[in-house]
Amino acid sequence: MSETLALTVETKPEELSRIAEAVEDLGSRMDWPPAVVFRVNLVLEEVSINIMNYAYDDGLHEFEITFTAEPDALTIEVVDDGRPFDPLSDALQPDVDAAIEDRSIGGLGIHLVKTMVDELSYRRERGKNRLTLVSRIGE
Amino acid sequence: MQTEWEWKDEAIVARVDGRVDGANAREFQQGLAAVIKASAGAVLLDMEKLSYISSAGLRVVLLAAKELRTQGSKFAICSLSASILEVFKISGFDQIVQIYGSQDEALAALNG
Numbered sequence: 001m002s003e004t005l006a007l008t009v010e011t012k013p014e015e016l017s018r019i020a021e022a023v024e025d026l027g028s029r030m031d032w033p034p035a036v037v038f039r040v041n042l043v044l045e046e047v048s049i050n051i052m053n054y055a056y057d058d059g060l061h062e063f064e065i066t067f068t069a070e071p072d073a074l075t076i077e078v079v080d081d082g083r084p085f086d087p088l089s090d091a092l093q094p095d096v097d098a099a100i101e102d103r104s105i106g107g108l109g110i111h112l113v114k115t116m117v118d119e120l121s122y123r124r125e126r127g128k129n130r131l132t133l134v135s136r137i138g139e
Numbered sequence: 140m141q142t143e144w145e146w147k148d149e150a151i152v153a154r155v156d157g158r159v160d161g162a163n164a165r166e167f168q169q170g171l172a173a174v175i176k177a178s179a180g181a182v183l184l185d186m187e188k189l190s191y192i193s194s195a196g197l198r199v200v201l202l203a204a205k206e207l208r209t210q211g212s213k214f215a216i217c218s219l220s221a222s223i224l225e226v227f228k229i230s231g232f233d234q235i236v237q238i239y240g241s242q243d244e245a246l247a248a249l250n251g
Contacts, residue, residue, distance in 0.1 A: 013162040020158070020191075038191065038222040045193045049161045096231030100208060105201055108230055109194035115229045 002070040003029065011052040011061045019044055019065065030069050036137055039116050040074060043133060046109035047078050047087075055082025055129070076133045085129055086122045087113065142170025148250045150181035150213075152242065156188035159196035168199045175203060178212050181249040185242050187218035197230055204236050217245040 007022055009015045020041050027037040044065065051063050063080035092107030114120060119134035140163050144153040153174045159167045174182055184200070186192075192200075200216070207214040215237040219227065227233050239245035 016160050016162045020160070035222050041191060042193055042226065045160055045195075049193075049195065052161075094230075096229075097234065098231075100201075100204055100235040103201060103205075103231075103235060105194065105198040108197060112194060112226065112229055 001030075002068065005067045005069070007065040007067075008062050009048065009065060011056060011063065013049075013052065015052075016045055016048065019048060022067075026067060026069055030071070030074075030137075032137060036074075036135070040076075040135060043113045043116050043135075044076065044078075046113045047131060047133070050085070050087070050109060051078070051080045051082060051129075055080050055085065072137055074135045074137060076135075078131045078133070079128050081128045084124050086124070087131065088120060088122055140167060142167060142174070144174050144177075147183075147246055149179070150183050150246060150249045151178050152183045152185055152246070154185045154188060156190075158191040159189065159199070160191065160193050161195040164195035164199050167196060168202070171199060171203045175206055175210075175212075178207070178210075181213040182207055182215075183242065183245050183249055184214075184216045185218055185245075186216060186220070186223060187242070189223060190220070192223055192226060194230075197226070197232065200232065200236070213249050215239060215245045215249055217242050 066077045068075040091110035094107040117133045123130045140157040217239040
């Protein structure tokens with residue numbers, strides 16, 4: 001059994017709870033363990049917040065999230081038409097070993113995403129950022 | 140999400156529940172600011188009822204840890220779920236904040 005779900009999201013933080021609800025509904029239909037729901041929620045929030053905060057100079061914009069859920073893997077594609085941003089090469093690399101005085105939060109969200117998904121790929125195509133995240137279920 | 144707190148001996152125990160995300164991290168920050176202001180020596184943040192935290196919430200925890208350190212107070216966190224503990228470890232926060240399995244264990248260390 002597989003399921004595809006597409007969400008159109010506006011660039012405002014109130015949308016985060018709607019994304020989380022969609023993930024929780026999908027997770028319960030696909031019977032994901034709570035730890036998988038948590039991870040999917042987290043990576044999607046970090047990616048979405050990045051778009052909301054940095055992809056556009058001003059105004060309200062929309063971006064697309066598409067889930068393709070299969071029994072053993074979840075693929076999420078996030079597409080926005082904001083400024084080019086490749087999280088694999090453009091994100092700050094946080095120093096997760098620094099002392100507390102020297103610690104900053106910059107880049108931590110993307111670091112979490114990179115660590116918590118199994119595959120991450122980026123393309124800039126026809127003026128759009130296309131980020132594909134794959135999370136294998138049940139490992 | 141709510142942040143409530145009470146005194147236990149010399150320490151303030153702050154309990155946060157529900158979800159801390161990019162939409163409500165500011166409220167969490169305000170809740171902790173009140174705790175930091177009232178504190179005199181030690182703060183324990185109990186996450187037993189916290190179901191979710193993202194980098195927006197980690198930022199608030201980091202700011203609180205820095206501020207408490209500056210004012211010479213002790214700071215610890217306890218009762219993290221397995222998923223939240225994983226987020227703390229990936230972020231390297233387990234190296235800058237003392238993490239305990241239970242409130243009793245944490246209070247023994249803070250008040251001891």
